[in-house]
Amino acid sequence: MADPSGPGKFILVGLSGLDWKSFDARTSNGSLPRIAALRARGACGRVRAQGAQSEAADFATLMTGVHPEVHRVWMAQEPWEGGVRPLSRASWRAAPIWARLAAAGVGTGS
Secondary structure (H helix, E strand, O other), X not given: OOOOOOOOOOOOOOOOOOOHHHHHHHHHOOOOHHHHHHHXXXXXXXOOOOOXXXXXXXXXXXXXXXXXXXXXXXXXXXXXXXXXXXXXXXXXXXXXXXXXXXXXXXXXXO
16 A cells, blocks of 8 residues: 655645744644644744735745745735725735646645
8 A cells, every 4th residue: 555645745734823832832742643743744844924014925925836026916915996905815916836736637635
């Protein structure tokens, strides 16, 4: 039987506003055993935004794999005909990684 954690498997989890101190404690003390196991077999780290206004751009960069010049996300809000509105996934001008993989025939889930 094939090892389900072998080559060809990839998981990306992005969490905005995660309390890292609590996360570290819970993955160390057994409260989150499955997450701890994933963390032990892979890589885990923090992406630090340059400031509150760039957090949306940083997250879009992580999820699309392209620079802000391509995905066109610069701030947490965007202008629209009614004034200014919060940014959403619909604001991105580049497809997220999972959509591009699916288009190439690679099975994904989100």
